[in-house]
Amino acid sequence: MAEIRLEQLAHSYHGAPSNPADYALRPMDHVWEQGGAYALLGPSGCGKSTLLNIISGLLVPSEGRVLYDGKSVNDLTPQQRNIAQVFQFPVVYDTMTVHDNLAFPLRNQGQTRERIDARVREVAEALEIEPLLNRKAQNLTADEKQKVSMGRGLVRDDVAAILFDEPLTVIDPQLKWRLRRKLKEIHQRFNVTMVYVTHDQLEASTFADKIAVMYNGQIVQFGTPRELFENPQHTFVGYFIGSPGMNLLDIALGASGIELEDRALAVPDAVVARLRQHEKGRLQLGIRPEFVQLVASADAVLHGYVDLVQDQGTFKIVDVRLDTPSAPVIKVRLEEEAPVPDGRIGVHFPEAWQRFYIDDHLVEAADEDL
Numbered sequence: 348m349a350e351i352r353l354e355q356l357a358h359s360y361h362g363a364p365s366n367p368a369d370y371a372l373r374p375m376d377h378v379w380e381q382g383g384a385y386a387l388l389g390p391s392g393c394g395k396s397t398l399l400n401i402i403s404g405l406l407v408p409s410e411g412r413v414l415y416d417g418k419s420v421n422d423l424t425p426q427q428r429n430i431a432q433v434f435q436f437p438v439v440y441d442t443m444t445v446h447d448n449l450a451f452p453l454r455n456q457g458q459t460r461e462r463i464d465a466r467v468r469e470v471a472e473a474l475e476i477e478p479l480l481n482r483k484a485q486n487l488t489a490d491e492k493q494k495v496s497m498g499r500g501l502v503r504d505d506v507a508a509i510l511f512d513e514p515l516t517v518i519d520p521q522l523k524w525r526l527r528r529k530l531k532e533i534h535q536r537f538n539v540t541m542v543y544v545t546h547d548q549l550e551a552s553t554f555a556d557k558i559a560v561m562y563n564g565q566i567v568q569f570g571t572p573r574e575l576f577e578n579p580q581h582t583f584v585g586y587f588i589g590s591p592g593m594n595l596l597d598i599a600l601g602a603s604g605i606e607l608e609d610r611a612l613a614v615p616d617a618v619v620a621r622l623r624q625h626e627k628g629r630l631q632l633g634i635r636p637e638f639v640q641l642v643a644s645a646d647a648v649l650h651g652y653v654d655l656v657q658d659q660g661t662f663k664i665v666d667v668r669l670d671t672p673s674a675p676v677i678k679v680r681l682e683e684e685a686p687v688p689d690g691r692i693g694v695h696f697p698e699a700w701q702r703f704y705i706d707d708h709l710v711e712a713a714d715e716d717l
């Protein structure tokens with residue numbers, strides 16, 4: 348097990364990168380602590396696989412260093428790095444039994460037969476594949492093969508880390524949830540550093556204690572699921588995490604305070620003063636659909652009409668179109684039983700849940716603002 352540290356790491360697939368857009372990974376510093384359960388979450392093409400392959404040694408970074416427990420591994424092969432990697436599609440030896448597939452990495456290390464058998468049984472039991480141990484891998488379903496692939500990653504207890512690259516893609520949706528929980532249990536039991544790549548926020552938050560959100564070749568936030576939900580450091584995190592994502596509204600700093608088009612919003616003076624300290628840039632107000640309140644028309648400065656109601660079974664998503672000149676839509680998440688208001692309604696953003704962004708980055712509240 349190891350701490351994995353990235354130092355000014357960057358990668359470009361172009362021979363001679365000349366601008367930031369030429370980089371699949373932009374310069375980053377990051378630490379995965381020893382024994383942690385982490386997810387690397389982001390949309391397709393943001394650089395997740397590139398980063399994982401650099402950590403495992405399948406890809407040589409064009410800039411920066413990867414350190415395991417403080418030592419650079421840039422010049423080491425994947426084998427020398429002692430990393431286990433589980434890919435999207437199962438990697439198993441079809442002609443071998445499940446037992447022999449799991450035993451293979453240990454036999455390569457020359458471990459004793461007793462030790463191998465004990466460890467194979469332990470891992471098979473954790474993954475609930477004990478009944479399959481004597482079956483040939485070629486006769487297994489895709490789900491079962493992927494469990495064997497995971498088992499091959501878990502079976503060695505000397506690995507620096509286990510990297511999972513969207514490992515549940517081929518798994519039946521019914522089984523996915525169970526396997527994610529299983530992986531979490533296995534993490535707690537074996538205490539090994541795990542990095543789990545996914546584009547699915549639910550998958551990330553059920554597995555990981557901390558999630559690194561990637562966007563455009565950068566880690567834009569590293570935090571617990573709760574931190575990502577309550578305090579998105581970047582508008583992308585606000586938009587990507589949550590169901591639906593955060594409402595983001597263009598606002599301006601006027602003489603009297605924060606203005607949303609032709610309306611003056613109720614924002615504490617200290618927050619307005621703080622925003623005024625910043626250079627010019629695109630200013631946005633973010634508010635999660637869970638925190639928007641629909642109130643009596645007389646009690647609000649913003650008003651609108653319900654445009655659309657989507658019943659999700661356990662909650663409702665209501666689109667409210669504001670009656671400001673550009674008529675933006677605000678998403679509001681309501682309890683399943685809550686009534687949907689009729690006619691002109693007031694829309695209120697509680698101060699505690701207002702977040703402000705300049706050029707997509709959160710403007711942190713100063714202690715005295717809180």
Ligand SMILES: Nc1ncnc2c1ncn2[C@@H]1O[C@H](COP(=O)(O)OP(=O)(O)OP(=O)(O)O)[C@@H](O)[C@H]1O
Pocket residue numbers: 360371389390391392393394395396397398546
């Ligand atoms: N071998 C390659 N040669 C050139 N460009 C590449 C190569 N591999 C990836 N890229 C580009 O690098 C960027 C990051 O790709 P990467 O596969 O790391 O993203 P990802 O987040 O893992 O996406 P996905 O979830 O679709 O696998 C993308 O723009 C991709 O087109």
